Amino acid sequence: MDKYNIDEDSLGILRRGTSLYYAGSVIFAAGIVLLIVGVAFIIMSQIHYGSEPGKIILSVIFMGGGASLVLTGTNLMMKQTKYGYYITAAGTILALLALAIFSSIYPQGWYYPTVSYVLAMYIVGILALLGNGFANVVLWIISSKSETATRSSQENYTVHNDESIQRDIEEAVQSSIQQSSSELKFKDQNFGNVRLGKAFNESRGKTTRVKDDMNEADKLKRTTSGNKVKSGSSEVDKISSQLREAMENQTAEKGVIEKIKDRFDKYF
Amino acid sequence: MAKGLDIGTMNIICAENEGEDVVFTQERNAFLELDSSDLTNMMLDSAKVLYIEKDDKISVLGEDAFNFATIFGKETRRPMRFGIISPKEKDAIPMIKLIVDRVLGDPGYQNEALCISSPADPIDLDMNTLYHKKMTEALTKKMSYDTKVIDEGLAVVYSELADSNFTGLGISIGAGLTNVTLAYMATPVLSFSIGRGGDWIDEQVSNATGLPKDHACVTKEKGFRLGSEVEIGGPEGALTIYYDALMTYVIQNLNKKLAEITPPNVKFPVAVAGGSSNPPGFSKMFEKKLKEANLQIDISNINIATDPLYSVSRGCLIAARTQEGEEMGRNKNADDILQEIEEIGEGEE
Known part of the structure; x- marks a missing residue:
């Protein structure tokens, strides 16, 4: 993990994000199901202003609850800071609380200013979820653009670290040694008064004679000079x-x- | 004519052509110091022992140093260690010079082509081979040779892998080091050495059995066979164990190094040479281990050199002959024309 330079806080977020991602997916799917059921229910029950209160309550719960769950699920699927999760939780609670109040007071208690409070509570909840999601998307876009900017700047400027500096120095030293050693001239060393034994003049050492035509030398010459290179084109050869x-x-x-x-x- | 010279930790071997033959001249790269006296000198001369006398001391050189070491229960002194001139041996350079002078002989003509082998830098030792390379090159240049230096592993490729257009993996398991070169069309792609070889085996056997190192070395070189059955308590058991350990170490390091490069996508034959790959049974054991290792490159076949001890010097001779041939080819037209001009000039005079 050190390799990617992830701090402990970020690690925590990633851990939360992994588990919450799946929870968010489930909630998002549940919201979609509720919306579909709601739309189907409205069409089948032919809901209008004068419909039965029970049908209106069900329609509002399906549609309002579905919309809240879709937004909550979307928020949970995004990786975010703990404050983002607080906003998501608050938005969801506000929206669901508004729906609960609506279903409990409609139609007898559904009058102003109660209507305004409940409606405001729901809208604030939905806007909190929408705003948090939007903010996260914007942050993600900004961070991905900054990554691109970093990459392009890396292309233009060579980044030096300790290892590359050390390598450069070693290469320079090696090439300097090679050059200086090739320019060196050696004088004969004086080994002092040395007397060689008689055997020194008699033979050069143990010899072994082998029959060998050494045709590898010609082959090597052809290989190094390019004759044998199979290029796939006789013209190139x-x-x-x-x-x-x-x-x-x-x-x-x-x-x-x-x-x-x-x-x-x-x-x- | 041209010559190839393998300056090894244990042997210095010269290869040269004589008619249709290749002649290998070799001498042990070791010496033993004895006290000097007229009687000793006379005895050594009559026994045709190779020695030098300096400051009331006699240094017996080459194979005889090993024989005397066994007789006197002493250890030979070695001018080279880990494939390079030993920094711990004060007489290293004079002794190497003496042995090289004798084995190589005088050049047939001024600037005769000579190719000498040198180890590549080891990957597991804090050691650089440049000084050794330059010293050996200077020693032979002083003898009026036109010297070129090549990696020991590349010499094995030149000697053993001509049939695959000098493409493959050349491994030389010497006394001080194991040298490896991966070549493609005679061009080295990767060259390195590993700081273990025959000397390491001798040392381990000596530690395990209490035998002197030179004795372990002689046992290893004469009559030892790598196999699954050994006598309890004998040095052969220890030799087999440490040969196995050496092969595993070499193959593991080789695989590690191969993982660092992207070699051409072809099948590479492997050629193994060097004095330490001489014992019968080596090829079977090494082949088995190499196949089990799942190397990072595709291996087509594994060959142990026909004569592992001479493979490096033979590779050097091939390189020297190639170098000489190129230079002769370059000067051929010039020489013909010059001869004609000289004839004209003489006619005018």
């Missing part, structure tokens, strides 16, 4: 072969011209 020959001739001719010049100076 031909061209590479011609190029090699041309380069060899060029090198040889260059040597010849310089040497001929020297000899001309010498003889003529």
Whole structure:
């Protein structure tokens, strides 16, 4: 987890989010079912202003409850801070409480100003759920855009960390050592007064003779010079072969011209 | 003519062509110090023992150092350790120079092509091989050779994998190190070494059985066979156990290193060489372990070199001959023309 630099708070949110995501999905599905049932009930019962109070109450519970649950489910499916969850819970409670009050007082107690209070309670609940959801979506868009911005800035500017700096230094040191060692000239070391035994002059060591035509040397020459490379195109092979020959001739001719010049100076 | 030279921790081997033959000249890379006296000198000379005398001390060199070490119950001194010039041996460079001088001989002509092997940097030791590379190169250049240095693993590829266009994995299990090179069309893709080899086995066997290291080494090299049946209490049991441990260690490190690269999508043959892969039964055991390891690359087949001890020097000879051939080809036209000009010049005079 350290690799992704996630702090303890964020870890908690992710844990909550995982379990709440499934709960949110269930609530969202329940809300959709309620809305469908509500629409079907309204059509089948042909609800109008003068319909029976029981049918009106059921229609309002199906539609209002469905809308509340859909919004609650949507909010729960989004990862958010604990304050976001508080707002979601408050919005849901307000909306469901408003529906409960409506179903208990309708139609006898359904008059002003009670109507205003209940309606306001429901609207505040729904707006809280809508607002919280909208705020989360906006935050998500902003954060995903900032990620893009970070990536593009990484492309433009090389980010150096301790490891890459160390690697760069090592590469520079290695290449410097290679260069300086290739320029070194060694003098013979004086080993002091050493007397060699007689056997030193008699043989070079234990020898083993093996019959071997060593045709690998020719093969290696062909492989390294490109003759054997299967490129899939005979034309490419031909061209590479011609190029090699041309380069060899060029090198040889260059040597010849310089040497001929020297000899001309010498003889003529 | 050209020569190949394998400067190994245990042996220094020169390979060169003589007619249709390849001649390998070898000497042990070890010495033993004895007290000097006229009698000792006379005896050593008459027995044709290779030695040098300096400051009232005699240093017996090469194979004879091992024989004397066994007789006197001493341990030989080794100019090289872990595949490179030993920093702990003050006489390392003079001794290597003496042995190289003798094994290599004088060049047939000025700037004769010579290719020498050198270990790659080990992945499990805090060690750099550059100093060793430069010293051995300088020693042979001073002898008027045109020296090139190649990785030991690449020499194995050159020697053993010609049939696959020098594509494959070359493994040289030497005394000090195990060198590995993955090559594609003769070009090294990955080269590294692992800090264990035959010396590590000798050391472990010596610790386990109480035998001197040189004795363990001689047992390993003469008549030892890797198998499933060994005598209780004998050094063969310990040798088998530590050979198994060495193979596992090498293969695990190889797999780890292969995971770091993206090799070409082809099947790679494997060639194994080096003095420590000499015992009969090695190939069977190594092949089994390699197949069980599920390497990060596809393996087509596993070959143990026909003569593991000479494979690296032979690879060096192939590289030297290639290098020499290229230079001769480059100068061929120039030489012909120059000869003609000289003839004209002589006619004018």
